[in-house]
């Protein structure tokens with residue numbers, strides 16, 4: 001309701017400049033739809049716009065290294081979660097603003113410019129001024145870098161944007177700058193300049209989380225190199241994105257895609273629930289400069305480029321198989337939250353004891369380990385339970401967790417024993433064998 005009433009308050013501002021007639025600024029907060037955030041009136045972030053082939057550079061100000069590089073600004077996607085620094089570009093708290101130079105591959109008839117941001121709080125609103133040049137001639141970098149406030153800079157103010165009156169939505173904010181109300185053009189341009197300001201000047205961390213900049217010239221463009229969709233058996237489709245990590249594209253194409261094509265349908269078949277349908281479409285995105293290994297949020301798998309680059313011969317593919325389990329799980333969050341050792345234990349059971357070959361399987365140090373150590377230790381314990389009590393026990397465990405019905409009693413229901421007793425049984429049996 002809050003979002004709806006804020007939408008009702010959406011403002012449409014108009015501003016005249018000398019270069020083109022009356023650019024119109026439309027702005028809107030996203031609502032949560034069936035497939036994720038949706039903008040009721042404005043288009044979703046596009047991956048077929050002229051921005052794909054644009055070069056975006058920060059020519060003034062400083063990027064916050066906790067966020068992503070400028071590459072996220074034309075990858076065709078809104079951030080995958082409400083507060084996902086790695087999916088957004090934002091400026092450092094040390095600067096008051098900065099300027100992004102957008103260089104199109106060739107002069108284009110610009111119909112509209114759209115900008116997308118996503119943050120649940122003070123970093124959601126957008127404040128910037130958009131400048132264009134009268135000339136489409138190639139300009140030198142130092143010429144382009146002159147302050148647009150300087151009247152000889154060659155830059156002309158197109159319009160100013162301030163979405164603060166809309167408030168903020170965890171689902172995202174979109175702005176569209178158009179010429180008039182129809183198919184009019186904002187002019188023929190090679191260069192655009194976005195002069196970004198802090199949301200609130202006195203809020204040190206008030207730098208907007210920008211997800212995407214789209215430049216619409218009325219034509220369809222190829223998706224950015226590194227984006228591809230894999231259609232697999234059972235009507236499933238996986239969208240891969242290595243736009244930020246082109247060095248990983250050959251590995252994704254040759255190694256990862258066949259593994260996903262084989263294992264996603266297998267995992268779906270292994271973890272069913274009555275009336276439940278696993279996601280038909282999801283994304284696997286590799287991010288440059290991301291720390292950690294990988295995570296899954298809803299139908300977005302996000303992988304840390306640097307870690308994958310260093311582990312292509314080793315654990316890289318298995319780490320994605322682990323995330324595929326999370327895509328299939330779609331456990332409900334909230335009150336009846338499944339303990340994470342069960343969630344991760346199931347993912348690592350599938351990964352290490354179904355997908356990985358025998359010789360790679362982890363060994364457990366029984367002097368220190370416990371059943372709720374999570375990941376591979378719990379995975380090894382679940383493997384023992386699957387071998388001794390039947391593999392369907394994992395299907396049932398996953399089903400309970402997906403319904404939000406997992407409790408300690410689940411173990412008694414499935415095996416007639418407590419989880420502590422099952423663990424002792426496992427430790428004893430392994431010790432006898434070794």
Ligand SMILES: [Zn+2]
Pocket residue numbers: 322323326344347
């Ligand atoms: Zn996990």
